[in-house]
Amino acid sequence: MALTTSNMSILQKQSATGPMMPSIGTEETEHMAYNIEETQDIPYAAWLDSIPGFGRSRCYQLVETAGSARNAYEMPDSDIAFLLGAKALAVWQQHRKLKEPNALYETYLHQGISYVYYKSKEYPQKLQNIPDPPFGIYYKGSLPDSAYPAVAMIGARRYSDYGRSMAELFARRFGQAGITVISGMAMGIDGISQRAAINAGGISYGVLGCGADVIYPESNSRLYYDLIEKGGILSEYQPATPPRAGLFPQRNRIISALADVVLVVEARHKSGTLITVDMALEQGKEVYVIPGRCTDQLSLGCNQLLRQGALAATSPEDIMKDMGWQQEVLTTEPVKRRQISELAQHILAVLDVLPCTSEDIVSALAGRQYGYSVPQIYKGITELELAGLAKRSSGLLRKTEL
Known part of the structure; x- marks a missing residue:
C-alpha cells in the first residue's frame, strides 16, 4: 500500500510496537497542542469522535499519527x-459521505453544545493524567476550572432520610465555601447533592451517561437546566446518545477524575457507587466516607470502605481541613434566623440533622426544659413553614435549603 512520506516513519514505528496512545500532559504534547489552529481543528476532532463504533482508542491513534484532527481527516484512504x-x-468512507466536519460542528453549536478534545487548551487538566482519558468532551454551560477545589459526591439512588440530610449538609457547606461539587445528576444522593450545592450559591457539574443534550432522568430536568446556568453538563458521548447501562461505569471515571477527592454518602454492600470508588483509587484520589449505623443496609458499603482504609468524614470540615482548603463561609442563614421567633429557632435546631414528625418536635421541646406548650410548638412550626424555612413531606417536617 502507498504511504504518505510524512507519515511513513510513524506508521512503521507503530506497526512494530502496536497502537500508540497519547502521552497527555507532557511538554512535547502541550507544545504540539498549542501549535494547532484550534478553531479549525475542533470540528475535525468532533467529526472523528462521531464515527460509529470507532471508539476513543482509534481516534487517539489517528490523531497521534497525523499530528492533528484535521490532518487525520485528510489522510489518504x-x-x-x-x-x-x-x-x-x-466505515470511515461511509461517514465522510454522510457528514462534513464543519457542518456537523455547527449543528452542535446550534444546539448549545460545545466540544473540546484532548489537544485543546480548554480540555480539563484533571482528565489529562488518568489512565484512559476521554478523547473529547461535549458540554453545555462551562467546563470545570482546575484552579478550584472539587469534591465528587456519590451515593445510593434509594436513600434514607439520614443520607439525604448528610448530602444536603455537606454539599451546602461545599457550595458556600466555593468548592465545586461533581456528580452524575442521577436520582438520589447525586441529584440531592448537586441541588444543595447550587442552592447555596455554589458551582456543580453533572457528568452524564448519555448525550449532553439528553435529560436523564427526566425527573431531574429542572436540575439539568440549573446546572447549565451554574456550572455545566458534560459527556464523552456524542449528542442524542440514549442512556444505556453499559455507558455509566465508563462515565464514573470522569466523575472521579474531575474531583480532588471522592465522598461516598450512602452505599449498600454491593452498590454501583463502589465502581466509582475503585476508579478513584486507580486514579490516586482520596476517598472519604460518611459513616452510618452498623444495622443500616444503606450504610453497609460505606462502613466496609472504612474497614478497607477509606477516610471518615464526620463533617465537611474534616475534608476541608485535610485538603487545606479555605473554610470561610458566606451564608444568609443567621440573618433569616434573626427574623423568626426564639421558639421557631429552637424548632429549626431540632431539624438540623434529620427530618422529624410534629410529635418528635413536641417531645423535644415540650416540658420543663423549654416550657413550651403543645399549641405554641405547632404555632412555631407554622411560622417556619410560612417563612419557607421548613416544609412537610410524607408526614415529616424537614429543614429547607438556605
Missing part, C-alpha cells in the same frame, strides 16, 4: 486502511 484495517476504512 490507504493510510487509514494500513492503520485500522479494511473494515474500519469502509
Whole structure:
C-alpha cells in the first residue's frame, strides 16, 4: 500500500510496537497542542469522535499519527486502511459521505453544545493524567476550572432520610465555601447533592451517561437546566446518545477524575457507587466516607470502605481541613434566623440533622426544659413553614435549603 512520506516513519514505528496512545500532559504534547489552529481543528476532532463504533482508542491513534484532527481527516484512504484495517476504512468512507466536519460542528453549536478534545487548551487538566482519558468532551454551560477545589459526591439512588440530610449538609457547606461539587445528576444522593450545592450559591457539574443534550432522568430536568446556568453538563458521548447501562461505569471515571477527592454518602454492600470508588483509587484520589449505623443496609458499603482504609468524614470540615482548603463561609442563614421567633429557632435546631414528625418536635421541646406548650410548638412550626424555612413531606417536617 502507498504511504504518505510524512507519515511513513510513524506508521512503521507503530506497526512494530502496536497502537500508540497519547502521552497527555507532557511538554512535547502541550507544545504540539498549542501549535494547532484550534478553531479549525475542533470540528475535525468532533467529526472523528462521531464515527460509529470507532471508539476513543482509534481516534487517539489517528490523531497521534497525523499530528492533528484535521490532518487525520485528510489522510489518504490507504493510510487509514494500513492503520485500522479494511473494515474500519469502509466505515470511515461511509461517514465522510454522510457528514462534513464543519457542518456537523455547527449543528452542535446550534444546539448549545460545545466540544473540546484532548489537544485543546480548554480540555480539563484533571482528565489529562488518568489512565484512559476521554478523547473529547461535549458540554453545555462551562467546563470545570482546575484552579478550584472539587469534591465528587456519590451515593445510593434509594436513600434514607439520614443520607439525604448528610448530602444536603455537606454539599451546602461545599457550595458556600466555593468548592465545586461533581456528580452524575442521577436520582438520589447525586441529584440531592448537586441541588444543595447550587442552592447555596455554589458551582456543580453533572457528568452524564448519555448525550449532553439528553435529560436523564427526566425527573431531574429542572436540575439539568440549573446546572447549565451554574456550572455545566458534560459527556464523552456524542449528542442524542440514549442512556444505556453499559455507558455509566465508563462515565464514573470522569466523575472521579474531575474531583480532588471522592465522598461516598450512602452505599449498600454491593452498590454501583463502589465502581466509582475503585476508579478513584486507580486514579490516586482520596476517598472519604460518611459513616452510618452498623444495622443500616444503606450504610453497609460505606462502613466496609472504612474497614478497607477509606477516610471518615464526620463533617465537611474534616475534608476541608485535610485538603487545606479555605473554610470561610458566606451564608444568609443567621440573618433569616434573626427574623423568626426564639421558639421557631429552637424548632429549626431540632431539624438540623434529620427530618422529624410534629410529635418528635413536641417531645423535644415540650416540658420543663423549654416550657413550651403543645399549641405554641405547632404555632412555631407554622411560622417556619410560612417563612419557607421548613416544609412537610410524607408526614415529616424537614429543614429547607438556605
